[in-house]
Amino acid sequence: MDGWKIRRSLSAIWRGLALSFVTLVGSITLFVLTVVSIALIPLGVGVLTTPALVAAVRKHANQRRLLAATWSDVRIAVPYRPFPPDVRGGITGQVERCTLLLKDPATWRDLQWLLIDMTVGSVIALLTFALNVYALEGFVLAAGLWRVFRNEPYWYGFVPVDSQLTGLAAAALGLVLLALGLRFASDLLRLHFLLARPLLAPTHGEALALRIERLTESRHDAVDTSAAELRRIERDLHDGAQARLVAMGMDLGTVEALIEKDPARAKALIGQARQSSAEALTELRDLVRGIHPPVLAERGLGDAVKALALRLPVPAEVSVELTGRAAAPVESAAYFAVSEALTNVVKHAGADRIWVDLSYGEGMLRIAVTDDGGGGAVIGKGSGLSGLERRLGTFDGILAVSSPAGGPTMVTMEIPCELS
Amino acid sequence: MRVVLAEDLFLLRDGLVRMLEAYDFEILAAVESGPELTRALAELTPDIAVVDVRLPPSHTDEGLQCALAARQARPGLPVLVLSQHVEQLYARELLADGNGGVGYLLKDRVFDADQFIDAVRRVAAGGTAMDPQVISQLLSRRARDRPIGGLTPREREVMELMAQGRSNAAIAAQLVITERSVAKHTSNIFGKLGLPVSDDDNRRVLAVLAYLDRDS
Numbered sequence: 001m002d003g004w005k006i007r008r009s010l011s012a013i014w015r016g017l018a019l020s021f022v023t024l025v026g027s028i029t030l031f032v033l034t035v036v037s038i039a040l041i042p043l044g045v046g047v048l049t050t051p052a053l054v055a056a057v058r059k060h061a062n063q064r065r066l067l068a069a070t071w072s073d074v075r076i077a078v079p080y081r082p083f084p085p086d087v088r089g090g091i092t093g094q095v096e097r098c099t100l101l102l103k104d105p106a107t108w109r110d111l112q113w114l115l116i117d118m119t120v121g122s123v124i125a126l127l128t129f130a131l132n133v134y135a136l137e138g139f140v141l142a143a144g145l146w147r148v149f150r151n152e153p154y155w156y157g158f159v160p161v162d163s164q165l166t167g168l169a170a171a172a173l174g175l176v177l178l179a180l181g182l183r184f185a186s187d188l189l190r191l192h193f194l195l196a197r198p199l200l201a202p203t204h205g206e207a208l209a210l211r212i213e214r215l216t217e218s219r220h221d222a223v224d225t226s227a228a229e230l231r232r233i234e235r236d237l238h239d240g241a242q243a244r245l246v247a248m249g250m251d252l253g254t255v256e257a258l259i260e261k262d263p264a265r266a267k268a269l270i271g272q273a274r275q276s277s278a279e280a281l282t283e284l285r286d287l288v289r290g291i292h293p294p295v296l297a298e299r300g301l302g303d304a305v306k307a308l309a310l311r312l313p314v315p316a317e318v319s320v321e322l323t324g325r326a327a328a329p330v331e332s333a334a335y336f337a338v339s340e341a342l343t344n345v346v347k348h349a350g351a352d353r354i355w356v357d358l359s360y361g362e363g364m365l366r367i368a369v370t371d372d373g374g375g376g377a378v379i380g381k382g383s384g385l386s387g388l389e390r391r392l393g394t395f396d397g398i399l400a401v402s403s404p405a406g407g408p409t410m411v412t413m414e415i416p417c418e419l420s
Numbered sequence: 421m422r423v424v425l426a427e428d429l430f431l432l433r434d435g436l437v438r439m440l441e442a443y444d445f446e447i448l449a450a451v452e453s454g455p456e457l458t459r460a461l462a463e464l465t466p467d468i469a470v471v472d473v474r475l476p477p478s479h480t481d482e483g484l485q486c487a488l489a490a491r492q493a494r495p496g497l498p499v500l501v502l503s504q505h506v507e508q509l510y511a512r513e514l515l516a517d518g519n520g521g522v523g524y525l526l527k528d529r530v531f532d533a534d535q536f537i538d539a540v541r542r543v544a545a546g547g548t549a550m551d552p553q554v555i556s557q558l559l560s561r562r563a564r565d566r567p568i569g570g571l572t573p574r575e576r577e578v579m580e581l582m583a584q585g586r587s588n589a590a591i592a593a594q595l596v597i598t599e600r601s602v603a604k605h606t607s608n609i610f611g612k613l614g615l616p617v618s619d620d621d622n623r624r625v626l627a628v629l630a631y632l633d634r635d636s
């Protein structure tokens with residue numbers, strides 16, 4: 001075993017000890033309190049306490065899901081149904097919340113998990129630590145502790161210790177146990193999380209229900225956004241290019257009438273018509289850029305983002321590591337997401353420099369926009385970032401923002417897709 | 421002067437052919453797709469190629485790619501690229517080989533026949549024709565960093581026109597000043613920006629463009 005593996009085993013041992021503590025104290029307390037609280041619902045008191053306790057249980061379970069992912073790379077999805085947005089306040093709201101929680105199968109599965117967690121779960125967690133401590137006891141016996149048991153043999157594992165010789169045998173067994181304990185510490189820890197997974201993860205039905213909910217939501221967003229986009233395009237065409245063409249037609253009509261009577265004015269009007277056509281073209285060009293930027297169509301995402309960066313008033317470095325092109329809708333969504341993120345930076349961050357990284361790996365298109373501005377950006381109501389999140393949501397993409405006060409700000413986006 | 425023209429929209433191709441012929445250009449070939457353009461440039465010996473960026477069959481930047489490839493095969497082959505939109509990124513690629521004989525203009529510029537023909541002749545002679553929009557993009561990016569080398573407003577105007585590839589005579593005519601004062605402004609500009617002075621018009625243009633495009 002090399003140093004890295006031993007260090008990993010040692011951290012698994014400490015984590016196991018910490019976990020067994022959490023399971024024994026946290027899970028038992030929460031289980032007892034929640035069961036009592038639910039039992040008290042007929043008396044009325046339970047209605048008030050249950051939602052708070054269920055929330056605590058969920059927090060406890062979520063913490064375990066997080067640990068499973070960070071410590072043992074065991075990924076457990078969150079199964080809870082979201083509250084409908086129109087839950088009322090006051091006592092009625094409390095009753096409503098309580099009913100909703102009790103109707104959510106995940107609540108009951110969490111309780112079952114608490115039961116498993118405080119028994120088998122805690123034993124497994126403790127085993128990572130106990131196995132190694134017990135191994136050390138073998139050495140202590142060999143070192144001299146055997147003298148205490150000279151008259152009455154002490155059973156260390158299957159070795160009756162009552163002399164130096166048997167003490168040494170205990171040490172040998174301890175050595176074997178220590179080797180096993182170190183070797184399997186991180187596996188035991190993983191086993192603990194794997195045991196929790198069947199109850200903590202959503203059932204197939206729940207997973208589907210959650211998925212449907214998300215899809216409905218993102219479909220609404222997508223439909224709303226595209227309807228709004230169409231309205232904007234219609235308005236722009238109506239007030240812009242269309243109006244210019246009308247003006248041009250009128251000018252040309254006047255020219256037709258004037259050309260013999262007043263050639264000088266006719267010439268001026270022709271100039272005016274040409275001006276209108278140039279303006280119409282400019283407006284159409286800007287409009288097209290907003291619908292589907294030409295560089296994106298011609299060159300793909302990498303160069304389109306580079307071209308975008310060249311137009312920014314802030315110097316931006318773009319690095320692209322893409323081996324192919326994503327599907328057109330994904331490219332377009334990614335482009336406008338980057339564009340929105342960059343606009344945000346220029347408007348709010350007060351940055352001197354921007355870095356954009358595009359890469360692809362494990363079926364994910366990854367985009368990071370970093371700036372050296374003031375930081376403090378949040379995903380919230382009305383901020384450009386929540387618009388970004390909605391935009392990505394349609395493609396099952398996700399957005400993460402790290403923006404401590406004082407900066408730097410890093411906006412990371414991931415969109416699952418295939419490259420061709 | 422012999423021209424190879426590539427433009428996929430019939431109306432525009434036809435209009436360009438007629439305009440160029442009216443100004444005594446000889447059209448060697450007027451093609452409508454990338455492969456045809458590549459073949460025409462390989463087989464014929466035009467003095468200039470006038471090329472639309474976006475061409476069939478892929479409708480991506482095929483025209484630009486064909487033009488760049490042809491310039492690799494024949495360094496210095498004058499190429500004037502036309503597009504519905506201009507991108508600094510493309511301008512950079514066209515200018516990258518530093519050979520001159522490059523033009524990059526919005527299609528709108530054909531509205532003004534005199535100026536357009538002037539640009540074609542300039543590029544065919546090994547000069548440069550950059551769309552004013554490219555230059556203003558470059559300048560607006562620069563403006564935030566610092567006022568460019570402390571130029572006076574007039575010098576800035578002269579530099580803008582110079583970057584588009586205009587000759588001293590054309591700049592003088594446009595700004596209604598004498599050619600002598602254009603020359604004076606030019607040497608001031610080069611002094612202030614710390615660029616090497618050169619008598620060659622095209623070298624001068626390329627130097628200014630490179631200066632503007634340099635990342636700060």
